[in-house]
Amino acid sequence: MEDKIKIGVSRCLLGENVRYDGGHKRDHFITDTLGKYLEFIPVCPEVECGLGVPREAMHLEGDPTDLRLVTNRTQIDHTDRMKTWARRRITELEKHELCGFIFKSGSPSSGMERVKIYGDKGEPVKTGVGLFAREFMVRFPLLPVEDEGRLHDPQVRENFIERIFALKRWREVRAQKARLEPLIKFHTSHKYLILSHSRKHYQKMGQWVARSEPLPLKERFDTYQDLLLEALRIKTTPKKHTDVLMHMMGFFKKGLSSDEKQELLEIINHYKQGLIPLIVPVTLLLHYVRKYNQPYLKNQTYLEPHPLELKLRNHV
Ligand code: SF4
Numbered sequence: 001m002e003d004k005i006k007i008g009v010s011r012c013l014l015g016e017n018v019r020y021d022g023g024h025k026r027d028h029f030i031t032d033t034l035g036k037y038l039e040f041i042p043v044c045p046e047v048e049c050g051l052g053v054p055r056e057a058m059h060l061e062g063d064p065t066d067l068r069l070v071t072n073r074t075q076i077d078h079t080d081r082m083k084t085w086a087r088r089r090i091t092e093l094e095k096h097e098l099c100g101f102i103f104k105s106g107s108p109s110s111g112m113e114r115v116k117i118y119g120d121k122g123e124p125v126k127t128g129v130g131l132f133a134r135e136f137m138v139r140f141p142l143l144p145v146e147d148e149g150r151l152h153d154p155q156v157r158e159n160f161i162e163r164i165f166a167l168k169r170w171r172e173v174r175a176q177k178a179r180l181e182p183l184i185k186f187h188t189s190h191k192y193l194i195l196s197h198s199r200k201h202y203q204k205m206g207q208w209v210a211r212s213e214p215l216p217l218k219e220r221f222d223t224y225q226d227l228l229l230e231a232l233r234i235k236t237t238p239k240k241h242t243d244v245l246m247h248m249m250g251f252f253k254k255g256l257s258s259d260e261k262q263e264l265l266e267i268i269n270h271y272k273q274g275l276i277p278l279i280v281p282v283t284l285l286l287h288y289v290r291k292y293n294q295p296y297l298k299n300q301t302y303l304e305p306h307p308l309e310l311k312l313r314n315h316v
Helices: 028-036 079-094 131-139 154-175 180-189 191-195 199-210 217-232 238-252 258-272 279-291
Strands: 005-010 038-043 058-061 068-071 101-103 115-118 125-128 145-147
Touching: 005 154, 028 038, 038 079, 068 079, 079 131, 131 145, 154 180, 154 217, 180 191, 180 199, 180 217, 191 199, 191 217, 191 238, 199 217, 238 258, 238 279, 258 279
Parallel strands: 005 038, 005 101, 058 115, 101 145
Antiparallel strands: 058 068, 115 125
């Protein structure tokens, strides 16, 4: 990767004192761990739309299809102010070519799901989306987005980070403004990564890459990008990973001794049974890829889709 991956982040998660009470919600995984690889574009909708710090706390209320952002005590409605600002800010953010966004959970402005909506009576229902987050996700429906709460789940975390790294690699291919060759190369090197999410998408993407009729390059790239982002947000499962690992093992039919084959097979089965994490069979395969200089697998991003230091495949 040539430079850091740009992603948007709710400003309070970076430790800035922008919350209604003058505090912050620094998330150390984001700032200290992801910060080594990502460049953050901080966004605080409430401060940036002109509400100060400290400010009166606010909430969502009303019809779920037309939510209002209203202050708790004085009942001032900030909906129009927030929406007008959000549209302008999102147009600016477009220029950054973000690879994703990490939102602050639960916020009536920044929360991406399950935000409380208050009615006239009774308990609030947790079905809302913060006003800025909604505008953002409508503008960029396939861009990887998560909130800091969901990122505590190891599978969600791995999926999100895998997607932003893949999108960054893809953007570098697009930036070459070349014709088909880099697209074909990208598709080939991402074969097993895509297969670990969706075989159907991999086939569709292959057909799209191989279409022989002259198509505007932009159309070819845009559709490929949509399919890639759709594919990678489909969950992987131990079964899908096992299929990929077995397929990769097939490249060593001749190279490995029977003991080595037996050991690899056992390790893949242990992974399938949930006894060991994915990193174990992947590390052993990578070892053989290097030892026997397997040229096709050497270029497969599946084996190293994100930095090892993030330990994303170390959970069972
Ligand atoms: S949740 Fe959003 S609006 Fe609230 S302080 Fe954080 S960034 Fe600002």
